[in-house]
Amino acid sequence: MNGAQDMGGKHGFGPVHPEPNEPVFHAEWEKRAFALTLAMGMPGGWNIDMSRFARENRPPTEYLSMSYYQIWYAALEHMIKERGLVSDDEVAAGHSLRPPKPVKRVLSPADVAKTLHRGGRPIAKRIRKPSSSPAIAFGRKTSTPLPTLACLLTCAATSAPSSA
Amino acid sequence: MSEHDHEHHHDHDHSELSETQVRVRALETVLTEKGYVDPAALDLLIETYEKKVGPRNGARVVAKAWADPAYRARLLKDATPAIAEIGYAGRQGEHIVALENTPKLHNMVVCTLCSCYPWPVLGLPPVWYKSAPYRSRAVADPRGVLADFGVSLPKDTEIRIWDSTAEIRYLVLPMRPADTEGWSEEKLAELVTRDSMIGTGLPRSPKDLK
Numbered sequence A: 001m002n003g004a005q006d007m008g009g010k011h012g013f014g015p016v017h018p019e020p021n022e023p024v025f026h027a028e029w030e031k032r033a034f035a036l037t038l039a040m041g042m043p044g045g046w047n048i049d050m051s052r053f054a055r056e057n058r059p060p061t062e063y064l065s066m067s068y069y070q071i072w073y074a075a076l077e078h079m080i081k082e083r084g085l086v087s088d089d090e091v092a093a094g095h096s097l098r099p100p101k102p103v104k105r106v107l108s109p110a111d112v113a114k115t116l117h118r119g120g121r122p123i124a125k126r127i128r129k130p131s132s133s134p135a136i137a138f139g140r141k142t143s144t145p146l147p148t149l150a151c152l153l154t155c156a157a158t159s160a161p162s163s164a
Numbered sequence B: 001m002s003e004h005d006h007e008h009h010h011d012h013d014h015s016e017l018s019e020t021q022v023r024v025r026a027l028e029t030v031l032t033e034k035g036y037v038d039p040a041a042l043d044l045l046i047e048t049y050e051k052k053v054g055p056r057n058g059a060r061v062v063a064k065a066w067a068d069p070a071y072r073a074r075l076l077k078d079a080t081p082a083i084a085e086i087g088y089a090g091r092q093g094e095h096i097v098a099l100e101n102t103p104k105l106h107n108m109v110v111c112t113l114c115s116c117y118p119w120p121v122l123g124l125p126p127v128w129y130k131s132a133p134y135r136s137r138a139v140a141d142p143r144g145v146l147a148d149f150g151v152s153l154p155k156d157t158e159i160r161i162w163d164s165t166a167e168i169r170y171l172v173l174p175m176r177p178a179d180t181e182g183w184s185e186e187k188l189a190e191l192v193t194r195d196s197m198i199g200t201g202l203p204r205s206p207k208d209l210k
Helices: A028-044 A048-056 A060-065 A068-082 A088-093 A109-118 A149-159 B003-033 B039-052 B055-067 B069-077 B079-085 B132-137 B142-148 B185-189 B194-198
Strands: B096-100 B105-110 B158-163 B169-173
Touching (some): A028 B003, A048 A068, A068 B003, A088 B003, A109 B039, B003 B039, B055 B069, B055 B185, B069 B079, B069 B169, B096 B105, B096 B158, B132 B142, B142 B158, B169 B194
Parallel strands (some): B105 B158
C-alpha cells in the first residue's frame, strides 16, 4: 500500500529535531491511547498487520497532520467500531449504552508481563519448511475460493501503476 | 505571521489537544464499563515502558558484546536468542538482527513506513524516530541526518541504512570506545547511548563520564 506513510526519500520535511532528555510520553492521553491499543488487541483479536493497516489507511492529509499517538488513537477507534465492540453514540456519551459483545479474552494485570515477554510469533517460525513432497500431488483435484470483493479492490489498488 | 495569528494558532492547537484528551478518556470509560479492558492492566503496560523497558536494556547487551567475544559472536550470528540470554524478549522484538559498526562501516536504522523499533532492548521510539523528517531523509541523505545529530563521520566510512519492518528490528552494535581496556560490563554500559544503538549517535568516550 503506497500512501502518506511511505516516506522514504520524500523531500521537503525539513531537518530532524532530536529532543534532549525526551520523556517516553508527552501527555497523559498518549499513555492511555498506547495502553488501550495494546490491551484491546486481545478482545479485539487484531494482529500487528491489521493495526498498522488501520493507521496507514488514514486519508493522507489526515495522516500528515496528526501526531503519532493521534494516529494510533484514530486507528484504535476505527478497529473497535469495525468489530462492533463500541459505537459512535457511546464514544460521544462517554458511557456504555449497550451490553458488551462477548469477547474471547481480556488482558488481566497478572498477564501483562508474560504477554509482553512472549510477544508475537516471528515470521521466521511461521514460514513452512520446504517439504520433499508437494502439499498437493500432481493431478489431484482442488477447488480455489473466488477472491472476495475486498480482496479484489485491494489487489486492484496495489497493482495499479504509480504515477511518477 | 502577526501576533494575533500566532495566538489564534496556539489556541487552535490547544483546543485540539483537549479534544483528544477528552475523547481518549471517554473511550477508556466505555471500554472499562463493557469489561473489555482492566484499567490496572493499562497502568502496568504504561509503567513497563516508562520505567522497565528502555535503552538501558540494550546498553547491557552492547556492553556484554564488547566485553565477551563469545557473546559478541552469538549476538552477531543470531541476535534474538543472544538477547534473550540476558532476559530481554517479546513484543516488537520477536526477530532482532544486530548490526556491527566497524571503522569502515557505520549502520543506521530507520523505519520509513512507520515506527518499527526493537522494543525489548530500546523501549518505545523517540518522537524524532517516528517523525517525517527522519523517515524521509535517513535513506536519501544519511550524512545530513547525522549532522542534525551533531555526528560527522570520516568521508571513507560507508554508511548503511537499514529499513525496519514489522517483522525484523535492528540493534546497532557500536564500536567500543578506546581507553576502556579492563572495564567491567556495568561501567562499559554507561558509555552506551540510545542513539548509538540506532546509529544516529556514537558511544560516549571515557572522558565524558568524568
